[in-house]
Amino acid sequence: MHEWAKAVLLWLLKVPAEPKPPEGTASSVRVFRAGRNYYYWRLVQWAAIQLGIGLMVVGTFAGPMVLKKPAKNPPPAWLMAVWGVAGTGVVGLFVLSLPVTYFKQRIDYEMRWYIVTDRCLRVRSGIWSVSELTMTFANAQDIRVSAGPLQRLLGLADVKVTSAGGGGGSEQLGPSHMAVFEGVDCAEAIRDLIIGRLREYRDAGLGDPEDKQRHAAVAGVAGAAGGALELPAARDAARVVLAEARTLRAVLERGAGA
Incomplete structure (x- = not known):
């Protein structure tokens, strides 16, 4: 009876039984x-x-x-x-x-x-x-x-x-x-x-798809310019990577100390 009522309610409210x-x-x-x-x-x-x-x-x-x-x-x-x-x-x-x-x-x-x-x-x-x-x-x-x-x-x-x-x-x-x-x-x-x-996420160097595309584009521009790291876009990308690394390290340190 319970499962039947639950199935009917989920159907009426258009709510999936389990989230994706x-x-x-x-x-x-x-x-x-x-x-x-x-x-x-x-x-x-x-x-x-x-x-x-x-x-x-x-x-x-x-x-x-x-x-x-x-x-x-x-x-x-x-x-x-x-x-x-x-x-x-x-x-x-x-x-x-x-x-x-x-x-x-x-x-x-x-x-x-x-x-x-x-x-x-x-x-x-x-x-x-x-x-x-x-x-x-x-x-x-x-x-x-x-x-x-x-x-x-x-x-x-x-x-x-x-x-x-x-x-x-x-x-x-x-x-x-x-x-x-x-x-x-x-x-x-x-x-x-x-x-x-x-x-694992940090060690694998994963990120959002948008971040990957941006970093790849910056790397391509820097490579075409002979590795000119002083390009503003390259410096911005380096700052983004450094900020993400610091954030992940802080999370891991707080979790290990909890």
């Missing part, structure tokens, strides 16, 4: 999901909210009718009847909403995807409002693992990868970009994987 892997070799694709305890914690939060709403509904409509004291001027019988019908309707709607809100918690957990390749990472979540962020390793600046007391108790943590520049199809989040692997139970493994992929 970002740019990279097929053999390098690694897929991660939120930890099971993350789902259980979300259920505990959902149950607490529903319990509070239920007590408020029952207290509002049933309390005055059950605990009422004799009054000198009691309300008309028709008003009490309307109050009773309204209360019954509200309670009925609340009961009917329970499986819907529970299903939303389940589907939000199952539609949370974290994908890493040898060139990019991608984070996608949501089904009513889909949020997808893709970041290339050329733009990654910082990798951090964070966990609060409750997360540590549940064996969960968040892996946060930030980038100060645009590009890579990243969704802008204020002054920087941040991809968050939220509620994972293998945070250190994800961090080490990303650091290893960054090291």
Whole structure:
């Protein structure tokens, strides 16, 4: 029943069951999901909210009718009847909403995807409002693992990868970009994987296709001029390569010290 309802909902909302892997070799694709305890914690939060709403509904409509004291001027019988019908309707709607809100918690957990390749990472979540962020390793600046007391108790943590520049199809989040692997139970493994992929990326001298074409064009011009390194275009290309190398080195050093 759950899988059938999920398939129908995905079809109605035109949301693919799985995201496409970002740019990279097929053999390098690694897929991660939120930890099971993350789902259980979300259920505990959902149950607490529903319990509070239920007590408020029952207290509002049933309390005055059950605990009422004799009054000198009691309300008309028709008003009490309307109050009773309204209360019954509200309670009925609340009961009917329970499986819907529970299903939303389940589907939000199952539609949370974290994908890493040898060139990019991608984070996608949501089904009513889909949020997808893709970041290339050329733009990654910082990798951090964070966990609060409750997360540590549940064996969960968040892996946060930030980038100060645009590009890579990243969704802008204020002054920087941040991809968050939220509620994972293998945070250190994800961090080490990303650091290893960054090291391979640096050693291979990879970059964005636009950067490769620009650097190749600059190299061709410099070669035609007899290797005149003082050309402005050559100097600009050298500065770009140096800045990218420094960024990757800083990321690797911070990751190794985390």
